Amino acid sequence: MIQRQHSLALGIGFGAAAGAAWGLVFLAPELVREFSPLQLSAARYLAYGLVALALIAPRWRTLAPRLGRPEWWALLRLSLLGNILYYVLLASAVQLGGMAMTSLVIGFLPVAVTLIGSRGQGAVPLRRLALTLALGIAGIFCVAWQSLGMPSDAPVSDRLTGFLCALGxxxxxxxxxVGNSRWLVRLDHVSSHDWSLLTGVVTGGLALLLAVPAFLGSSLNDHTDAQWWRFIGVAASMAVVASILGNAFWNRASRLLPLTMIGQMILFETLFALLYGFLWEARWPTALEALAMVLVSASVLAGISAHQPAPEHGN
Structure with a gap:
């Protein structure tokens, strides 16, 4: 029991660290609004791929023989879904609908992942997760109420498109x-860190293909030198902090925590995204936003409690 509690605590710590790193990706599109989501995604993942390749190169000869066709196909699918497609859609949602709306939609991730994970073998029964799901939904509802109730100068078509991008x-x-967590359980011959770096290498290859349409027809004269340097700095920072460190933290958490609990850890990303948004806008959260953060935190604690082993009663 002590070992399990230690693993849970360690997994929660890694999950929170991943959320802090990933929350920064919501702010990046605001920092470089002069560039399109395609350009930002291509630059971010090109940098990610180069850093990952440099880190994994010394171990490549011993690592490569452990990977077969199923592993490479899995890396391709996961890189496309969890990196390229996800971030193009997320950046579009932030630029069209704003950080608050995007954060609230992505905040449904714990609910979605938990519902899917609850069907897995050995998962905590869904009835024991009722409280954590209810608290999470209530928190997201508060953010939704605040976001949709605020006046906006953005056209309705832009806000609707942004909302659909966030859903995507x-x-x-x-x-x-779900797919990454299940693969990490199967991969006893590849460390979670190496799997994260391999994902980076594959994502870098996909980003190289994405860069062609992203920058085709664009010229250096379209932006000032200061804008280009800020763009490069933001892309490189996301590659190191969000992609390298964030993914490494997440993969460690995925090996220490059950799938249904991993769903609760994603809530940290929403909390940190909201925090960064408040700092960027130089304001305190409203009453509804503060209530939402409390509810989301309570949801995480309820999820942790649901995974605690039942106390043993003596005679």
């Missing part, structure tokens, strides 16, 4: 989270 990002990352 939600679907893409739900599929990635």
């Amino acid at each position: 990002a939600l679907a893409a990352w739900t599929a990635y989270a």
Whole structure:
């Protein structure tokens, strides 16, 4: 029991660290609004791929023989879903609908992943997750109420398109989270860190293909030198902090926690995204936003409690 509690605590710590790193990706599209989501995604993942390739190169000869066709196909699917497609849609949602709306839609990830994970073998029964799901939904509802009630100068068509992009990002990352967690359980011959770096290498290859349509027809004269340097800095920072460190933290958490509990850890991403948004806008959260953060935190704690082993009663 002590070992399990230690694993849970360690897994929660890694999950929170991943959320802190991933929350930054919601802010990046606001920092470089002069560039399209395709351009930002291509640059971010090209940098991610180069860093991952440099880190994994010394171990490549011993690692490559452990990978077969199923592993490479899995890496391709996961890289496309969890990185390329997810971030193109998320960046589009932020630029069209705003950080608050995007955060609230992505906040449904724990609910989606938990519902899917509850069908897995050895998972906590769904009835024991009722409280954590109810708290999470209530928190997201508060954010939705605040977001949709605020006046906006953006056209309705833009807000609707942004909302649909956010829904697409939600679907893409739900599929990635479930698939990646299940693959990590099977991969006893590849470390979670190496799997994360391999995902980076494959994602870099996909980003190279994405860069052609993203930058085709664009010229250096379209933006100032300062804008280009800020764009490069943001893309490189996301590659290192969000992709390398965030994914490594997440994969460690995925090996230490059950799938249904991994769903609760994604809530940290929503909390940190909201925090970064408040700092960027230089304001305090409203009463509804503060209530939402409390409810989301309570949802995580309820999820942790649901996974605690039942106390043993003596005679």
